[in-house]
Amino acid sequence: MLFDPRTFVSQVADLHAQAVARWHSQPLDNPYTGVMAVVCQQHQFNFQLWHQEDIARNPDVTDARIAEVKRAIDGFNQQRNDWIERIDETFIQMITAGGVTANADARLNTETPGSAVDRLSIMTLRIYHLREELDRDDIDDLHVAKVQEKLRRCGVQHADLSRSLSELLLEVFSGEKLLKVYRQMKMYNDPTLNPQLYRKAG
Template identity: 40%
Template sequence: MNDAPLYPFSAQEIAALHDHFTALWHRQPPALPGEARGPVPDAVIAQHLANFELWHTEDRARTPGATDHEIAEVKRSIDRINQRRNDLAEACDTLLLAELATRGLPDPGAELHSESPGLIIDRLSILALKIWHTQEEIARAAGHPEALAGHALRNRERLNLLLMQRGDLAACLDRLWQQTLAGERRFKLYRQLKMYNDPSLNPAIYQAKTPVGE
């Protein structure tokens, strides 16, 4: 069995990456960092970038006055980004399972966990975006106290809930990883098997390509 140390995987480090890049990408054009941090953190950052782009692309579809053409283009972009988001969540699981395999883990006899680390990382990514934008709303209300009466209070309450949810979820991820390393629990790579982007599986696509009369 390989005794080399595993990448120091922790939910706290993942949340710190999410927060750092969420703030950075709101100051400058979002892009992957030029310097590698390692396979797992690089996959975490890439997956978060997909969620970041998805969040702001969905906002464009909700812009008042958006034309039908603009909404259709945004919808196609959302489908592409969402596919990348799911692929990268799976990539996180693939990397973690590859590291575990060098130690003969996960134990096939251990209790199966219903959710993989990659799926939890995806949820933490979305929470990081919600937290940043909620903090933004608190700051916006501070600058317009009369126009946004009660807005700051509602968003502070929302922020407290989001932080609690992230703390709970991060603890669950750390616990899953610790139990997996101890051979007490296991997880699998669950392919999302999205159908909407596959022209051979989505009838809205393949039926549109079928010549009339066939």
């Protein structure tokens, strides 16, 4: 098997961490190719979504600004979900190109690889911003201890999820598990399915 799941997951972790640090000091970019380019694009939408969510909770911003931010959140969240599906689509293309066929008794997993990559992306953002909390000069020892405990838990969760994703991909690329793309089909963004939109149009 040319595709090595453990190497891939390690590369995803590096991409997520390096991109978050880079994007806080320079414009968003995507210098990758193949599946890693898809992973990076999905990560960008989480990055943008994270910071819009912060603004939405600021009590000092105007109602007009909140409305603007909420629309941005809706857009970024839709794109985030679209690109989770793209990650899974890319894996299916890789499986097909590699001539992998699912075993007759292959099982489905409750979470797709794309969804797990998305959760790793969000966890990386959480870790980055928790570490930022430790650099503040207006915090006390209690705050430091609370943040350090959260960071410890995040580290455990990231490691557990990374291992689980490696195992899932190993099973998918060996034919032991099936991989399907599960469409989100969010109704509220579809003008033909959201009654608030199609009633207004009519």
